[in-house]
Amino acid sequence: MTSAPLLARPRERADIVIVGAGIVGLAHAVDAVRRGLSVVVVERDEHAVGASVRNFGHGCVTAQDGPALEYALDARAAWIRLAKEAGFWVRECGTVVVARADDERAVLEEFRDRRGDQVRLLDRADVEARVPVGPDAVGGAWLPLDIRVNPREAVHALASWLAAQGVRFLWGTAALTIEPGLVRTARGDVAATAVVLAAGHDLDRHFPDLADEAKVERCALQMLRVRAPWDRAVDPAVFSGFSLLRYRGFGGCPSLSAVRARLEAEHPDLVAAGLNLMLTQRPDGDLTLGDTHVYGRTLDPFNAEVLDEAVLAQAARLLGTGPLRVVERWRGVYAASPDRDFLVEAPLPGVRAVAVTSGVGMTTALGLAPRVLDDLLA
Structure with missing residues (x-):
């Protein structure tokens, strides 16, 4: 037939x-x-x-600005409601932004002045109570509205x-x-x-x-899954100073230009690669780690190992650990527009x-x- x-x-x-x-x-x-x-x-x-x-799997609410912040606040409520209705994992755990330099801490203070209760400043001890960090952490901030799901x-x-x-x-x-x-x-x-x-x-x-x-093009991100280097749960998402350069919410902070200039001088290749050094912990304990950004209408299919190595080294320094064990690598791709x-x-x-x-x-x-x-x- x-x-x-x-x-x-x-x-x-x-x-x-x-x-x-x-x-x-x-x-x-x-x-x-x-x-x-x-x-x-x-x-x-x-x-x-x-x-x-x-x-x-990060609901990055607070670091948005303008219409994106309005959408994010509504989406946050929808995620929490749908998690109950559809039965999936969600955490109302916030984000910890780790400051490793005085200019990064200044940005977070300015951000708090703009956003009020959406940002809570942390000293080093407060950061350590939430996230294991390396010796160069000088403080940070907690963004309590942010949420996480397992994507x-x-x-x-x-x-x-x-x-x-x-x-x-x-x-x-x-x-x-x-x-x-x-x-x-x-x-x-x-x-x-x-x-x-x-x-x-x-x-x-x-x-x-x-x-x-x-002007829609493709943005490719190199991401990794690594074994947690410690035996503890880390509920919040974790941002670094590189993250301050990636989100529009921080854009109006006067000290951001100093952070950008310093990171461009110290790590020009990583800033050029659009590094957003951040991590989240999966429900099984492993860490999702990343990420770098490459743009184009048609992307080459090849990942640069040097970028993965740099992300791993920066993450180990951020967390104050030895080498991290990779268990998965992948490429994310999403739509991007400069306009x-x-x-x-x-x-x-x-x-x-x-x-x-x-x-x-x-x-x-x-x-x-x-x-x-x-x-x-x-």
């Missing part, structure tokens, strides 16, 4: 069809379900394997919960073309009143002119292309999605 021709297959129908089952796509599915809408999610892989499972669990648990709410997932199904009210897939057509394209950096596979206009933190565009009637183009999808997507659907479904 031969299969029916593609165009003869019955269409799926829903109020909204979402292309992409990463956190941005799932965030829109969550909000659509809350509105009582029927949802179909089209995902080319058999489960999420992209940026949404390759990250620190290798949370996104899959969220998809399973959505399926239990009636969301129809078409796994292993490539979206071929997107039209007003219609997504043509490798398994047939899906008709809907509204369409959300949440394919991240693959925006250029569907709307290349839009990607060109928004904007978020892309929300209407390339066609009834269609929204949505991407977090600043590397904070886990932090903000659950807050961004309701605003997108408010506009799309108006």
Whole structure:
């Protein structure tokens, strides 16, 4: 028996069809379900394997600024609620920023003056009570609003919960073309009143002119999983002075220029590589460690071992340990744009292309999605 021709297959129908089952796509599915809408999610892989499972699992709320901070605060509440409903691990544990120089401590003092109770300054003893640190730590800050999930669990648990709410997932199904009210897939057509394209950096596979206009490219991150060098639990995420250069929330602090100048003089290659020296502890005790940043529309497939070695050396110094044992290495890839933190565009009637183009999808997507659907479904 031969299969029916593609165009003869019955269409799926829903109020909204979402292309992409990463956190941005799932965030829109969550909000659509809350509105009582029927949802179909089209995902080319058999489960999420992209940026949404390759990250620190860090809800980096406090270090955001502007709209990103608004989205992050809403997303924080959504993560905590969904963890209870979908049954995945979450920690309301905050972030410890370790200052290893007086200029870094000055930035944190200025940040506290701007954010008030969202930032609590720590002396060295306070830092050590929360995180093992090396001898050059001079103090730090605790950002109590930040949260953590296990990214290798949370996104899959969220998809399973959505399926239990009636969301129809078409796994292993490539979206071929997107039209007003219609997504043509490798398994047939899906008709809907509204369409959300949440394919991240693959925006250029569907709307290349839009990607060109928004200067969307791919950002590759080298990340590692290492054995914890001590037998203790570290609940908060851990930032370093390099992290101060990566997040917009610190951008208005007058002392940041001194930190940048010093780190560029001491570690020019690492600053050029966009190092955000940070770590989180997984539920099994291992540490997720990283990360460096390389940008391009088409990325070379090769990781530079010298960058991994530098990250490991810097992390060992930050924590005051000997050499760290690597058990996994991987590359994260996400959409990035020098012009904007978020892309929300209407390339066609009834269609929204949505991407977090600043590397904070886990932090903000659950807050961004309701605003997108408010506009799309108006």
